[in-house]
Amino acid sequence: MPRSKQAKSARAATLSDVGREAGVSAMAASVVLNGASTSSRISPETRDRILAAAARLQYRVNVAARALANRRMNTVGIATVFEGGELLNAYFLEVFNGILEAATRLEQNTTVFTLHDWHRDAARLPGMCDGRIDGLILIAPTLTRAAAKVLPVHTPFVAIHANVPLPNVVNIESDEEQGAYDMVRHLIAQGHRRILHVAGVKGMVGAERRKRGYKRALASAHVPVDNSLIIPAGFTEDSGRQAMRGWLREHAGEPLPHAVFCVSDGAAIGSLEALAEVGLHVPTDISVAGFDDTLAARTTVPQLTTVRQPLRAMGNRLVEVLLDRIQRQNAGDSGLTEKSIVFPVDLVPRASVGAPPAVRRIVPAPR
Amino acid sequence: MPRSKQAKSARAATLSDVGREAGVSAMAASVVLNGASTSSRISPETRDRILAAAARLQYRVNVAARALANRRMNTVGIATVFEGGELLNAYFLEVFNGILEAATRLEQNTTVFTLHDWHRDAARLPGMCDGRIDGLILIAPTLTRAAAKVLPVHTPFVAIHANVPLPNVVNIESDEEQGAYDMVRHLIAQGHRRILHVAGVKGMVGAERRKRGYKRALASAHVPVDNSLIIPAGFTEDSGRQAMRGWLREHAGEPLPHAVFCVSDGAAIGSLEALAEVGLHVPTDISVAGFDDTLAARTTVPQLTTVRQPLRAMGNRLVEVLLDRIQRQNAGDSGLTEKSIVFPVDLVPRASVGAPPAVRRIVPAPR
DNA sequence: CTGAAAGCGCTTACAG
């Protein structure tokens, strides 16, 4: 393959270079190469000549110039807290992966802004919304409604797993309540009745939904809800460990629950550790279930039965919805077509859930 | 707080808006607000007037216009393969976090390009290097030297954990050999002598370095290297599991090694599983050590003794080095000041390494 | 100490 004579040129070729090379105007080159939205058409021969010239000159559009002319950066911002330990990292990665997929497909760049925490850094959001991005994706924001008011009106926003409805922001979420419901029905179907719920922080939307699913599943199977079996913890491994340790200490000598349904994989992993500390074996002595299907769920021993949200697909949708809003806004139509989009979830059965010991003794083994 | 009368303006304020408001030229505003590099100075009063006007108008620089004028995007690209499972994800996240830290500090944007695999997508690299980024970071590239030749000369590159020296690319790595050496010395210090090495793929730079450290440590303690104790595997959990299963099968009835030093945490986790399958208990029957300190290293039972690379600091350095190169190149100085930068590593002792059983019987228990 | 002018590379009306 012969080396182009232009390959060593210090300056990248511009549209007028291409135009000159092809014997046409820069504008004609713009139409052919960058699909500039003019009504005029170029004849096939001219078109070919321009394409050939561009290839020869290795023409590549200068995105800064295009952005300046279009008042459009073709860049979406991603605002996220990054320091939340494993759980958040695994969650972020899946969503981010989905975002990148869609961004690549739709020819958008991405810019990541990291926050220390949502509460403290809400004031930084407006500063991210000028010049360099066309719209902003909020990853699991926990904003007060007051803080949400400072979001600039010119910039379209979308969120995933927002803790409260944010004005003028489309929120993407999954049916967490249904996931919890399905999981607890799954436990019940295995023969479990006394099911402990290691719950999340009170007031957090996700935690409340999961607790509601737990209660609804018990009710649907006519298992009375025993509030002493609902223990407050949190989403982290640490909070799960503390909560489970505390429960085991306070209830020493009492009958063990058949199963533990944890608000998150993190809490489930902490619970696994606390159970291991007192010599209990999962799932033969007690079953444990998590929620989220983080990467860590597959690295525990035994692997964790959990609920999967289609985070990657949700990440894809974030970009699609945001771009739609950007285009709408540029066209002067700034209305919100939808407030939230809910994705279905899947149960992921793994080794951490088995039959309860009592049932095991009664039920005959499968042939 | 009274709302600014400009807050609802459809168009963002420009430098000439600010200039008009302050009664000066756009250029004066540029000097004060964006630190334009002109030799002239502005009087303190004018300066204050400009600053006040900018605040009133909520002026924010248009980065596209600046980029066009400066021929500089203030954006660094990050090229990475993303689909490598847990190990790569955890690795990427740490490095990425470090990159974002430094990018934020140095006022650079970041753009992530994902590749399916390095071999197939090497041809896409030049296309990433035009217009939108000033330089490119390669995350753990595995390029042939031939492929590296197609890297455009105008764009500065830096790499982390490159598999081969790439022409005109600064590579950031860590002292993996020393890490392996330290780990094996640690095992020896605990009393282990027969130490199995679950090794990585032959020819991979990292794998070879770790193996070299293993051998050097044995030699330094006058433990003869037994090549039958070095088994080829890979970095993944699966390859570790297969390798350890195979070894146990082939050596049934023979004395167990005292300890296993695995090329990676993934391989170590696979080894843990294979050992558990045959009823061996870690660390009382046999010790296991990994390498990398991935997130998974903390979720195994027992937690994994491993070696940590300072990935976040390395990510920081990637940006610093790249920016330095970009600035140098713009100043006409395109020479490489260094070929590679080596970071030290740390031993992370956890529960998967204990004293060998034989020693345990002889040595008195600690009081 | 400050300003008017030119130019970065693109796109979009507007003419022919």
Next chain:
DNA sequence: CTGAAAGCGCTTACAG
């Protein structure tokens, strides 16, 4: 079907 002109918002020499 094609082109000349103006403008996006910034910065950098160059004058005063």
